[in-house]
Amino acid sequence: MSTGTLLEVEDLSVRLRTARGIRLAVDHVSFSIGQGEILGIAGESGSGKTITALSLLGLLPGGSRTTGRVVLDGRDLLTLHRRELRSVRGRQVSMVLQDPMTSLHPLLRIEVQMTEHVRTHLAMSKDQARERALEMLAAVRIPDPEQALASHPHQFSGGMRQRIAIAMALACEPRLIIADEPTTALDVTVQAGILSLLDQLRRERGVSVMIITHDLGVLSSISDRLCVMYGGRIVEHGVTREVLGSPRHPYTNGLMQALPGASGTGVPMRPIGGSPPSLDDMPSGCSFHPRCDYAQVSCSSKVPPLRPIGGGRLLACDPDPLAPDRSEPSSSGAATSVPVPDPLAEQVP
Numbered sequence: 001m002s003t004g005t006l007l008e009v010e011d012l013s014v015r016l017r018t019a020r021g022i023r024l025a026v027d028h029v030s031f032s033i034g035q036g037e038i039l040g041i042a043g044e045s046g047s048g049k050t051i052t053a054l055s056l057l058g059l060l061p062g063g064s065r066t067t068g069r070v071v072l073d074g075r076d077l078l079t080l081h082r083r084e085l086r087s088v089r090g091r092q093v094s095m096v097l098q099d100p101m102t103s104l105h106p107l108l109r110i111e112v113q114m115t116e117h118v119r120t121h122l123a124m125s126k127d128q129a130r131e132r133a134l135e136m137l138a139a140v141r142i143p144d145p146e147q148a149l150a151s152h153p154h155q156f157s158g159g160m161r162q163r164i165a166i167a168m169a170l171a172c173e174p175r176l177i178i179a180d181e182p183t184t185a186l187d188v189t190v191q192a193g194i195l196s197l198l199d200q201l202r203r204e205r206g207v208s209v210m211i212i213t214h215d216l217g218v219l220s221s222i223s224d225r226l227c228v229m230y231g232g233r234i235v236e237h238g239v240t241r242e243v244l245g246s247p248r249h250p251y252t253n254g255l256m257q258a259l260p261g262a263s264g265t266g267v268p269m270r271p272i273g274g275s276p277p278s279l280d281d282m283p284s285g286c287s288f289h290p291r292c293d294y295a296q297v298s299c300s301s302k303v304p305p306l307r308p309i310g311g312g313r314l315l316a317c318d319p320d321p322l323a324p325d326r327s328e329p330s331s332s333g334a335a336t337s338v339p340v341p342d343p344l345a346e347q348v349p
């Protein structure tokens with residue numbers, strides 16, 4: 001569990017240059033990550049999760065503009081020069097992406113990639129870097145680290161490649177790993193393995209993890225707290241167990257209802273109608289209102305502020321139709337306790 005804040009993001013906004021002009025892709029987002037904490041960022045495709053993550057490390061496409069503060073260990077990353085940022089990346093903060101082939105070079109042996117990565121950031125001899133690589137491969141439970149060093153990425157399965165990408169991310173002992181859809185391309189069993197690996201790394205090494213996913217089920221057993229994003233904003237934020245146990249934002253509730261039921265429960269999947277907005281036609285007011293079962297007239301004109309609703313929870317919904325004293329248990333879209341499939345439970349012993 002967390003002991004002190006590692007990363008503090010305050011009022012982060014990102015404007016992207018698109019074919020049709022400048023568009024606000026991340027809209028006044030604030031959150032923090034504690035040491036050894038796993039923070040989940042959830043939301044459908046296009047909600048601004050990846051742009052948020054990339055902006056933290058200055059990795060946005062050209063022409064983008066980021067405002068706000070991203071304070072890591074007392075330093076605002078948004079004020080750093082390119083070179084300083086490069087040293088933060090890899091050394092203090094590492095990224096793991098959905099497709100490990102984007103972080104692994106297809107033509108180079110794992111040994112070359114890992115030792116070069118280590119030596120770029122740490123003053124180590126080749127032998128020391130090799131030792132470090134072996135240690136990290138063992139830490140992510142690669143069966144034969146020596147043999148892995150001698151291999152090329154294509155010789156591994158997708159799950160093993162993702163483990164190697166995580167080993168690489170860990171090699172410089174970063175304090176924070178940002179994992180963007182790290183298990184999306186993997187089947188459930190392999191996904192469970194990667195998630196329990198991240199959980200083990202935070203317990204054993206005190207690494208903090210920001211895990212981004214479109215799948216709330218992924219976060220159910222692994223993240224301590226979570227932010228639900230929609231249309232570039234955080235719409236609900238709180239302790240994972242509490243948010244998933246009784247979602248308060250109609251969007252969070254919709255995502256929960258859309259989850260496939262835990263095996264054997266027979267709870268049907270009920271997808272949210274419509275699709276997420278594009279940056280070019282962001283609805284006015286609450287951007288979720290056109291898809292919301294509970295929308296009122298005022299929702300199309302007033303942007304609901306993200307406000308505390310007790311217990312450290314934040315909610316951006318003004319009618320607050322799912323407040324405990326308001327929900328009607330029999331209504332089809334009402335907040336109900338949907339059993340969340342537990343990806344870690346799918347793991348083979």
Ligand SMILES: Nc1ncnc2c1ncn2[C@@H]1O[C@H](COP(=O)(O)OP(=O)(O)O)[C@@H](O)[C@H]1O
Pocket residue numbers: 016017018019025043044045046047048049050051052061277278279
């Ligand atoms: N390079 C880009 N140029 C223009 N628009 C982009 C670019 N990258 C992402 N977007 C838009 O920004 C919004 C947020 O995207 P993204 O952060 O990738 O969403 P998520 O990761 O939640 O799926 C989307 O509407 C997406 O289409």
Ligand SMILES: [Mg+2]
Pocket residue numbers: 046049050051180
């Ligand atoms: Mg994304």
